[in-house]
Amino acid sequence: MNDLLGVVDWSRAQFALTAMYHWLFVPLTIGLSLIVAIMETIYVRTGQERWKGITKYWMTLFGINFACGVATGIILEFEFGTNWSNYSWFVGDIFGAPLAIEGILAFFMEATFIAVMFFGWKKVSKRFHLASTWLTALGVSLSALWILVANAWMQRPVGMEFDPDQMRNVMTDFWAVALSPMAINKFFHAVTSGWVLAAAFVVGVSAWMLLKKSNVQAAKDSIKVATWVGLAGIVLVMWTGDGSAVEVSRSQPMKLAAMEGLYDGKEGQELVGFGILNNDKKPGDDLDPMHFSIDLPYGLSILANHDAESYVPGINDLIAGRETNPETGKMMQTPSYEERILIGQEAQQALRDYGVAKQQGDTAAMASAAKTVKDNFEYFGYGYLDSPEQAVPNVPLTFYAFRIMVMAGGLLLLLFLVLIAANLKTKKLLDNKLMLWACILSIPLVWVCSQSGWIVAEAGRQPWVIQNLMPCNAAISDISAGSVQATFWVFAAIFTGLLIAEISIMLRFISASAKRNIEQSNK
Numbered sequence: 287m288n289d290l291l292g293v294v295d296w297s298r299a300q301f302a303l304t305a306m307y308h309w310l311f312v313p314l315t316i317g318l319s320l321i322v323a324i325m326e327t328i329y330v331r332t333g334q335e336r337w338k339g340i341t342k343y344w345m346t347l348f349g350i351n352f353a354c355g356v357a358t359g360i361i362l363e364f365e366f367g368t369n370w371s372n373y374s375w376f377v378g379d380i381f382g383a384p385l386a387i388e389g390i391l392a393f394f395m396e397a398t399f400i401a402v403m404f405f406g407w408k409k410v411s412k413r414f415h416l417a418s419t420w421l422t423a424l425g426v427s428l429s430a431l432w433i434l435v436a437n438a439w440m441q442r443p444v445g446m447e448f449d450p451d452q453m454r455n456v457m458t459d460f461w462a463v464a465l466s467p468m469a470i471n472k473f474f475h476a477v478t479s480g481w482v483l484a485a486a487f488v489v490g491v492s493a494w495m496l497l498k499k500s501n502v503q504a505a506k507d508s509i510k511v512a513t514w515v516g517l518a519g520i521v522l523v524m525w526t527g528d529g530s531a532v533e534v535s536r537s538q539p540m541k542l543a544a545m546e547g548l549y550d551g552k553e554g555q556e557l558v559g560f561g562i563l564n565n566d567k568k569p570g571d572d573l574d575p576m577h578f579s580i581d582l583p584y585g586l587s588i589l590a591n592h593d594a595e596s597y598v599p600g601i602n603d604l605i606a607g608r609e610t611n612p613e614t615g616k617m618m619q620t621p622s623y624e625e626r627i628l629i630g631q632e633a634q635q636a637l638r639d640y641g642v643a644k645q646q647g648d649t650a651a652m653a654s655a656a657k658t659v660k661d662n663f664e665y666f667g668y669g670y671l672d673s674p675e676q677a678v679p680n681v682p683l684t685f686y687a688f689r690i691m692v693m694a695g696g697l698l699l700l701l702f703l704v705l706i707a708a709n710l711k712t713k714k715l716l717d718n719k720l721m722l723w724a725c726i727l728s729i730p731l732v733w734v735c736s737q738s739g740w741i742v743a744e745a746g747r748q749p750w751v752i753q754n755l756m757p758c759n760a761a762i763s764d765i766s767a768g769s770v771q772a773t774f775w776v777f778a779a780i781f782t783g784l785l786i787a788e789i790s791i792m793l794r795f796i797s798a799s800a801k802r803n804i805e806q807s808n809k
Contacts, residue, residue, distance in 0.1 A: 292767030294759050297369040300774040302744070304362045307781040309740050310733065311355030311788075316430055316477055317484020318348040319423035321515055323416075328511075330416050340504050342407075343799065344488065345419075347792060349404060354788045358781060369770060373751050373761035380446050380457045381436050384464070388432035395425035430480075431473050438469035440752050441743075442537040448663050450640045450656050455755075468537060471529040472743075478522035479736060482698060485516025486732035489705065491796055493725035496716060501799060506716060509725075513705040520699045528589070535590035535598070536612055538753060540677065541746035543601045544684040546586055549575050551600035551608075553616070557585025560689070563682050569601050569675055591615050601681075605674045621665065623674030630669025633662035667755040676757075679748040687741040694735035701728055 322345050329337035363385065366374050374381070402410060402418035410418070439445075445462030446455045457463065489512050495505035535542050542548075547563050548555070561579030584594040591598070596615035599608050607622035621629060636658035643651035659666075671677060701724065708715035715721050747753060751761040 293762050293765060293770060296767055296770040296774055297762050298758055300369060300770055300777060301362075301365055303774065303778055303781065304358060304365060305744070306737060306740065307785065308355065308358040308362050309737065310785065311351050311358060312430065313476070313480035313483040313736055314351050314487060315348065315355050316426050316480030317482070317515070317519070318344060318351065318487070319419075319426045320481060321484055321488055321512060322348055323419045323423045324511055324515065325508075326416050326419050330412050336504065337507075340507060343504070344508070345403065346795060347491075349400075350788060350791055350795070352400070354784055357784060361777065369763055369765070370751070370761050371763040373756060375454060376756055376761070377443075377446075377455045377752060380439060380443075380455055380463065383457060383460065384432040384435040384439075388429050392425050392429035392432060396422055396429060399425060427477055430477055434473045434476055435464050435469045437743075438466060438472045439463050440750075441472075441747055442466055442468040442533070443752055443755055448659065448666075450637060450652075450659055451644075453637065453641075467529075467533050471526055471533055475523060475526035475530055478519045478526060479739065481515050481519030482523060482695075483732045483736050485512040485519060485702070486698060486728040488512035489516065489701075490726045490729035493722040494796065495799065497719065497722050497726075509705060509716065510709050513702055513709060516698070517702040517706060520695065520702060523695065524699075531589045532592065535610065538747055539599055539609055540601065540604050541679065541684070541742075542590060543599065543604060544679045544681045544746055545688045545742060547575050547681055547685045548586070548598070548600040549602050551598045551603050553587070553597045554584050554595050555586040555590075555598035556581035556583050557589060558582075559585075561685075563685055565682055567681075569605055569678055601678055605677075623668065623671075623677055626665040626668040627671055627674070629662045629665040630667060630671075632669075633659050633666045634669045636662070663755075665754060667750065667752065667757055667760070670757050670760045671749075676749055679746050684742055684746040687738045687745070691735050691738035691742060694731050694738065698728060698732060698735065701725070 322341060325337060325341040325344065328334075329341055366381075399418040399421040402415065403422050406415050406418065443455075444466050445457060445459035447458050448454075449456050463469070489509050492505035492508040492512070495501050531542070534545075543551070546558055547561065547567075549567065549569065558576070559580045559582050561581075562577040564573055564575055564577050567573045567575045586598050587596045588594050590596065591610065593615045597610050597617040599610060599617070603609075603617075605623045607620045607625065608617050609620050610616075611618040636655045640652055640655035640659065643649075643655055668677070704715070704721075705725075708721075749757040749759070751758055
């Protein structure tokens, strides 16, 4: 048992490590591809050669980041086979489909047109090159789409049914998987957050140039483009975030409760604007969940259901089986978590009985067992849990990560609004050192915001690999904890080295720009 727990913990740690390193590169790739395409569009429409130099400058930084993102992404996909083989078998027919589309369509599209984008300046026409740049940006977003479709399915499994003959899930409706509300919200939220991250990156690097009084006009032009992209991105992130909150409240109410540190919900539930959790609080005890909090009246009911008087369940409520009726917004009773564990165990036993009956050729027993599995499959995964408390995620991690994300996003919105005002009215503001340093500091801030959002999405759904159907302890491979631990440290060293190399290369390239005129470079 101890080795099993070790395998689970180390496999989760290794996947988290890989995913978080990968997510350092992905949103910058998504956003920079759009910004570069906009800059090249300006060059083609105006015919001004300086915009060509600006475009090629940011394109080079895009290329450096793109290569690092590919390297980490490949390892991430391999881990499904090495560390999570039970998961891959259980839902491989479904999960593998969007990943295959991503590799065949989106990645090959990126690989084809990125070559033209980098090496076709003097070999193809301006318009064909511009089209290649836009198609590269489209390919990057399509790549993100299919990855996020796969991730969204893990958080809200739809469009499938369980086949007891294969003892695995099979896809029955591809479009239900691809177009689920969870997938749509997750895609637009992630892509537009990439616009925000890249915009902050461009603004911060350009501010450094202005501090050094190098390439002043190119830096100001870059800030202008990036600011509008960033403002559009942050507004869309807020809008899609609202949609995501509604979807989470319906599909993953335990995650929402953890995000709020909410143990006992009610109708007209307030939202914690700022608070300090009581880390000693456990489900079912009498301790106050908060040491201190500033609440927004009716805020969580509005956020979750767009209804100020609607019911929002807390952790204790969910364990007891009290949830929100999606039609009325009132409280409704569902099976408690203790009951779900029993239902899941019944489904698993019926599956074992099906296998025995199949070996004996008893078709009547097979049909009876198959019906029992189907009738109880909704809570199949709960059968792997030993207690209801195991279905509660890490509340402090989810709670604080959510607030870091929101507060950082608010600061970024303020920054972009100030920069818009500077571009439209008070252009001297870009000569203010404090303002420029605020722009530079927005670079680490936006990555903290991005990583916090990813932590909320993934840590908040624990212990589930597939919501309600498969927890982590049932998804891992039959390997030793020591082997996973060893590869964890190997990957940690490799990824850290890769990140250091990327930052070093970028800093050298950015520093070198101070010694040359990027508007005229590499014509």
